[in-house]
Amino acid sequence: MKSFGFRLLSASAALIVLANCGEDAENPGDETPSFSGNEWKGEESVFAQEFEIREKDGNRLLYLKGKTEPFTGNLQRQKLDGELWKERYRAGLKHGLQLKRSANGARVEASFEEGVLHGDVVMFDRHGVEGSRMHYVRGTLARLLPREEDNSTKLE
Numbered sequence: 001m002k003s004f005g006f007r008l009l010s011a012s013a014a015l016i017v018l019a020n021c022g023e024d025a026e027n028p029g030d031e032t033p034s035f036s037g038n039e040w041k042g043e044e045s046v047f048a049q050e051f052e053i054r055e056k057d058g059n060r061l062l063y064l065k066g067k068t069e070p071f072t073g074n075l076q077r078q079k080l081d082g083e084l085w086k087e088r089y090r091a092g093l094k095h096g097l098q099l100k101r102s103a104n105g106a107r108v109e110a111s112f113e114e115g116v117l118h119g120d121v122v123m124f125d126r127h128g129v130e131g132s133r134m135h136y137v138r139g140t141l142a143r144l145l146p147r148e149e150d151n152s153t154k155l156e
Contacts (some may be wrong), residue, residue, distance in 0.1 A: 013045075024141055032076055037073070038072060038073025038074065038133070039073055039074045039076075040073065040074070040075050040076070041075075041076045041077070043077070043078070043079075043080075044077065044079050044080075047075075047077055049065075050064060050069065051063065051064060051065065051131055052065050054092075055068075056070075056092075059092070059093065059115060060115075061091070061092025061093060062084065062089055062092045062093075063092060070089075070091045070092025070093075071089050071092055072089055072090050072091055072092075073088075073089060074086070074087070074088050074089075075087045075142075078141060079103075081103045082103035083100075083101065083102055083103050084099070084101040085098075085099070085100050085101075086098065086099040088112075088142075093112075093114050093115030094112035095112055095113060095114060095115070096111065096112065096113055097109060097110070098110050098111075102126075104126045105126035105127070105128075106123075106124060106125050106126045107123075107124050107126075108121065108122070108123050109121070109122045109124075110122075111136075113138070116132075116136075116138055116139035117136035117139050118135060118136055118137060118138055118139070119135065120133055120134065120135055120145070121134045121135075121136060129131070132144070133145040133146070
């Protein structure tokens with residue numbers, strides 16, 4: 001069994017990754033983004049060209065460049081190395097279940113509400129085995145939870 005300190009360190013690293021704005025696409029090497037309604041799929045460099053973060057009322061909000069309203073919708077970004085991000089935004093803030101999958105297949109799933117962690121953060125190894133689970137309430141770690149054996153929170 002892993003020590004509490006190791007699990008907390010792993011959790012902290014995962015949260016830093018999820019909290020920062022990742023940049024990725026659906027088809028590596030295909031620089032043409034796909035934008036349909038409120039769904040965007042594109043590559044890291046294209047995302048950086050089409051989106052921006054703006055400060056408003058103490059919040060960092062995601063905008064499509066040239067738009068006056070913050071972005072609401074789903075983003076799917078994949079880096080050339082295969083790293084994948086699936087993010088949901090409402091009024092420019094992360095909202096709902098977010099996924100980050102590394103190139104080796106390990107992944108982190110985290111629930112956000114109005115831009116802050118709220119709900120479970122679950123880390124899986126590259127084989128899909130749950131490594132740790134934490135529960136957040138409005139951005140504050142409330143408790144570490146026992147692992148779920150059925151991995152029922154998968155987002156794919």
